[in-house]
Amino acid sequence: MGCSEFRLVLKLELHEIGVNMSDLNNVDLKEQKTREDYPRPQFVRKDWMNLNGIWDFEMDFGKSGMERKLYEEESFSKKILVPFCPESSLSGIGYKDFMNMVWYKREFNIKEISEKRILLHFQAVDYHASVWINGQKAGEHKGGYTPFSFDITALLKVGANTITLCAEDDSRARFQARGKQSEQYYSIGCDYTRTTGIWQTVWLETVPESYLKDVKFYPNSTAGLLSLKCSIEGPLKGLTLRAEASYQGKAMGEEAVLVQGNEVNFSLALKEKYLWMPGKPELYDLKLTLLKDGAVTDEVDSYFGLRDISCEKEGVRINGELIYQRLVLDQGYYPDGIYTAPSEEALKEDILLSMDMGFNGARLHQKVFEPRYLYWADHLGYLVWGEYGSWGIDITESSALSVFLPEWMEAVNRDFNSTALVGWCPFNETWDRNCIWLPDGTYKSGVKQDDSVLKLVYEVTKAMDGMRPVIDTSGNFHVVTDIFDIHDYEQDGTKFADKFEPMNKGGETYVTFSERQSYKDQAYFVSEYGGIWWSEEDRQGWGYGQRPASREEFLERYRSLTTTLLKNKRISGFCYTQLYDVEQEMNGLYTYERQAKFNPEVIKEINSQRAAIEE
Incomplete structure (x- = not known):
């Protein structure tokens, strides 16, 4: 089978799939555009075929589909636009209640079988995926954020072939990484709409009998x-x-x-x-x-890119130059696609919007972002920190390692070659199980984290990548870390400054939860602050602290908090919460629809002040 025939056959088949909707909304999927960009931009082959588009779809609330052998069914009752999750409007489904199991199916034609191998790739499926080709099991994968593939050559036949995928997803499980996906029916606080099933590109690739499987880059500037x-x-x-x-x-x-x-x-x-x-x-x-x-x-x-990274007490150096990290928190959510950007242009635009306000990078928060995002970060010179959607993993028990570590290792392996990626952060705010926040704002511990879990994940990450700094858990509770970072959402500028002023004078370092973690002469990073919530409309929302009374008060507070960090000789960087609103969380500098709430030039002027460590 020639590769050109392979691609042509699949393209024709995509347009032959029916679009009858039986169901939850009346979106005409024929009018919807899907994602057609190449999904693996730093490892590109010419012979590939995008399988995004309209698939058959079924919800399996009773999780009985395996027993009923749905992988042998000819079709399902609904249609969905892949790669958008069924919770999203772009998918054509828009169902936001819990879906503990869903099924996908589509056909493609093979005219002839050649000597080349055919690989089936899924860029991300949340959470436990099982795949069949023509009713025969091709394989399984656990982990909602990383790609996987199967060599399906032996399962194919000349003519029509069927792919079936079952995704099992329980965001309430104690040992499933969910990130910011809400455990409650409603999106609430800083947790948002869930993502189930396929949410990144599905594609086919032909490779020869002997082929290049993977490559790691080690630049020396x-x-x-x-x-x-x-x-x-x-x-x-x-x-x-x-x-x-x-x-x-x-x-x-x-x-x-x-x-x-x-x-x-x-x-x-x-x-x-x-x-x-x-x-x-x-x-x-x-x-x-x-x-x-x-x-x-x-x-x-x-x-x-030729880019060396080093980390010392003063901060992070890139090619020997000390770089003050002016970062912003990016959650990676979209009003119409939830986890999935509606287009590659939207990924690039988020970076440009951030740079317009004077930020030079982002924490890619509680999610492994699409490779196309990292492609644009590399090409625009935009620093990023690689994180994982660690919330949902109960690390009070060492058994969490058997779930979390393999998934995290896949994420490190996938993004290892990104030039823009300057550090790793596997966990975020590792709160105790059954902890309690008291009315006075103090924290009462519950079942404490197993420190050996964080220590081992840190050590494995360093063994996989000795070039980049690693933060064991952002904010709390540090066990072993290259950079000591804290989160502080104090809204009063004077009180905020008072916490850090002793450091500026060579005095004691400000440490949150000092009974649980200690500073050991690492680089110091305020990796979450601000979170000032503001909306044009006087409506219900969520953010940190008391809502400013006016736009002017917002900007005054933003300037006070940010200038405090920039002018401190011991602080090597900041990360403001956050770039844009997400659903009910209204502390973005842009709305959820990416409309600027404030003049970008004003925010840029504040962010671009010369930092003390740059003087």
Whole structure:
């Protein structure tokens, strides 16, 4: 089967699927646009097919579909637009109650079976996915944020083929990472509408018998070289791997090595050095070619940046330059797509909106963002911290490791090569189980976190990636961390400043929950503050502290809080909560629809003040 035929057949089949709706709303899915962008932008092959579009869909409230063998059914009663989750309006379903199990199905045609392998990729399915091809089990995957794939070649036949997927999702489970998905019926506080099932691109890819499975980049900006660790799948006899780097079309270096094992390690020297820096995103193009007995058998296009990261008490250095991190909290939610951006343009626009207000990066909060977002962060010079949707995992027991660690390792592996990604943060605010917030604002502990869970996750992360700093748990309760970060939502500018002033004079470091964590001369980072809630309308909402009486009062408070952090000699960065409103949480600088609440130039002027560590 030729690859061009493969793509053509699938494109035609996409348009042949029916669109009869039986159901919950009257959205005409034929009029809806789906996501067509390439889902893995730093590891690109030409021979691929996007399977987004209209699929059959079924809700399985009784979780009896396995017993009823729904994977053998010819069709389901509803239609859904993939990759949008069924809770979203873009999906055509818009059902927001709990769905503990859902089913998907679609067909595609194969004209002939060639010698190439066919891989079926799911970029993200929440949470436990089981996949069948033509009624035969292809495999399973647990984890709602990371990609997985199956070699389905042996399960295919000439003619019509059927993909069936079952997704089991229980956001109330004690050992399922849910992030900000609400455990209650309603979206409430800083928890929002749930996401169930497929929420990123589904696609097919053809690969040869021997192919490049994975690659890790280790840039060295001082030496001007790129080290590579490549993984090869399939027979190795007669294979050579070639790497070619270029910058704006100009050849920068080439290296070829004989493949003698499934892992290939080598370095590529660059003729000229162009350093990637925040706001100055110099990037090299890279072509990786696998040759068998001198003939090309596999080709992958990629890119990389020359960017070294170091972390010391003063803060994070990029290529030797101390960088003050002016970050904003980004939740990665969209009014119409929930977890899924309606378009690639929307991903890019969120970064540009942030930069318009003088931020140079973001905490990608309680969610593993789409690879296309990281692509634009790399290309726009926008710093990001990689996090996980850790809320929902009960880390008071060491058994949490068996669930959390494999999922987190997949996330680190997926985003390892991102130039813009400057640090890892697996957990956020690891509150005790059955803890209580008292009326006076104090915290009463419950069943405490198992510190060994955080320690081991930190150590595994450092073993996987020794280049980046790791924060064990953002805000609390630190066990072992490269950066000591805190969260503080004090709204009174004077009281806020009083907490940090001793540090500015060489005195005691301000530590939240001092009975549970201690500062050990690390870089100091206020990774959540502000959260000032404001809306044009006088309506119910949620935010931190008392709502300002006017726009002017908001800006005065924002200036006071932010300037306090910028002018402190011991603080290496801040992260303001948050970029845009999400549902009832109205503490964004933009509305949920991404309309600016305040003049971006005013916010930018405040954020762009020279920081004390830059002087």
